[in-house]
Amino acid sequence: MRKKIYAFGRKIVQDKLKFSISFYLSQFTQNKIRLFLSIISVFIAGTILFTSYALLDSYYFHQFEKYSYYNEANLIEYKFDNQVDDETMSKLIDSLGSNLYIYKTEMTGSLKWPFMINETEIQLSFNITRVNNFDARLVLSSDYVVPSSLIKGRGITEEDILEKKDVIVIDEITEQLLFSGNGLGKEISIPIMGEQFQNGYSLYTIVDFATLEVVGVYENSFIDKFNFSEELEENDSLIYNTFFYIPISLNLVDSTFTDTTYLFYNIDDVEKSEAEAMQIIINRGVYQSLDDYNSYNSIVIELSETLSDVKQVIIIIVGIILMIASAIIVEAMIFSIKERFVEIGIKQAVGAKKSNILIEIFLEGSMYGLISFLLSFLISILVCLILLNIVSFRDVSFTIPLIIKGKTVLLCFVVIQLVCIVSSIIPAYIASKMKIVDSLKFE
Template sequence: MIFFQSVRMALLSVISNKIRSFLTMLGIIIGVSSVILVVSVGMSFNGQISDQFGDMGTNLLSVNVMGRGVTSSLTYDEVIAYNKIKGVSGVSPTLSGNVTAKHRNNNVDVSLEGVIPAYEHVKDFHVQSGRFVLNIDSQYRQKVAVLGSSTATTLFGSENPVGQDIRLNGETFKIVGLLQSKGTSLMGSNDEKILIPLATAERFLQTKGIQTFEVKTVTEQDIPTVKAMLANSLEQKFKDSSAYDIFDAQEMIKSMEKTNALMSASLAGIAGISLIVGGIGIMNIMIVSVNERTREIGIRKAIGAKKSNILIQFMIESIFLSTLGGLLGIGVGLGFVWIAGKFTPFPIQYAWNMVTISFVFSFVIGVLFGIIPANKAARLRPIYALRTD
């Protein structure tokens, strides 16, 4: 009964000073909401990175050879020979450039890639209508093209482009296929491109040798072995490790996740400082409250209240302020996360674990920073308290 009376008196004290109580809780509210927002955005960013690299393929290695001329490039046969490495599922050399594509009065500057049929398997690009590039197209340097969905929409609108002609830098190509939409990734749009046969691109772009190719492994576990064998082969070819670069999606994901986790932890730590500041604010206000209510404490002790009753009352008041601030902070933080999800291009994940941690932490702050003022109130001598104005 005495406990519930202490709770009632503590709540009445908080309610009777609404503005002061709110300002006291403000530090906790800001700290909790900031932590939830920062961690949620960090989790969402990590998830987006993993999804995008997952779409690209985590069992994919991209090799870039730097420099110019045949001494800083590979021949087609040298690249295709990597198919013989154990654990390799496919190899796709690529020649890249930029062209102006035109159809009637519509034109667009777009990325052009010279590819072989293996590109479809290695890069996981498939046609929604028509066909993909064939070996015979490269053999006879056919002027055929496969359009990305965005490029097709820009040039042809809702019209089916398959079977129609398109002009690339003034040269006429026959459209034989339309790619499925792949959306955007960290590397840019996958739908704003045009694919043509590799041999045709070699002549069209006036370039010799392969400087970019992708290697797809059978499983993700084959990545380290295949990567090491590729590096060994390229080292023997160029005698210089800086002449080539092997891009590993798995390593990039891990590196970016570590960087983002470090940044999120740093920001969450900074936001957490405001929780400590909020706790100090609660302790300060509670000490002020004890000083203001010295006479009240004396009267309660004079009519029989024990030291533990006074201690519990002020502890409850401190915990109530802190936990209520924590709950309000959770609501504000989740609201900000929801707003971020509405106005950002990637889906937001809610850091529910931080919601629980924040609530517990705010409760603990109420206990820790309420001990000093509550103990001060409990130790007041009744005679001294009663003669205080």
């Protein structure tokens, strides 16, 4: 008997729930134009907000990952447009430690002959970089240090520096281009670009050639290898840029253009040491020649500030759109209430409370928000995936995963729901103040 009563009661509840859902959906979708106008404006704002935040989070996640080696190796990098004097360097070593690599990077142009691979013409462009020691874990890229490894031969040694040996360490792609994969012991004849002045203008021309023996080959990053293979497939010609490493004592370039990078690593207390070192640089009067400075802390601060500034601009733009969307929702819901004057009056006549009317209106506003959020979420993911694959972050696009943070999803949901519910306040107030007599007059 109890089972029958329980089953009967459950059926009543289910039927009532089905009726309520179908009733509210029919009311909600009664006017398709009103529904479309109410949702589309919120949908546009939500899509812009969600897409922008997801793309920014994805890109900056990649940026933080790119510089993560600075944190792992406790690196601080200083790049000067000339060499730091011995006394200043001694003070920096006392502050930062003696684990130091010195890179003197000098532009030297490119090899004068092109290479052909699969009908693609390749021009090899390189930077000659003089080092006081070569550690393939700390290889220079165009704008930051990347971890690598020595896959063949050896690096630059103290003996190479003392005896000024004509030796060079190259990357594996260059080895493949020049020697078909077996470059150890081979020689490279490098055109040396020198600075010459003609009619008051500075020009870089070939002034000499240097013959250097390959003693080591370091591994290219996965990004470099991927990009190189992609460009081979997509282009009839390309320029491949790389870094060559030679002993710091081997001065091959007749030029005043020299960037000197001092790379301190395995620092015990990075935050304290970088503050002390910066004070030394300022006090010693060499701050003006400091071209660049990187530590993981400084990189994180800079990226975070940039990310915050961009997000603030996005919020302002989205805020303006949401204000317009809110006005549209208010107008649409007021019109909806006027259409349902009689219906609301009948509900009041059969005992519906003001709270029931308010809940119905707020539920309608919440439904606008829910549908807008779901559409924004799905479309934004699709847009992000397309952009991350086809927009030309040429050298890094394939490495940027789509990062969707929980707080981004929550932010979009809360903002959209809040706008839609707040927009329902005025229509709900109007509906709750209606009287049965007013509805009959309207009829």
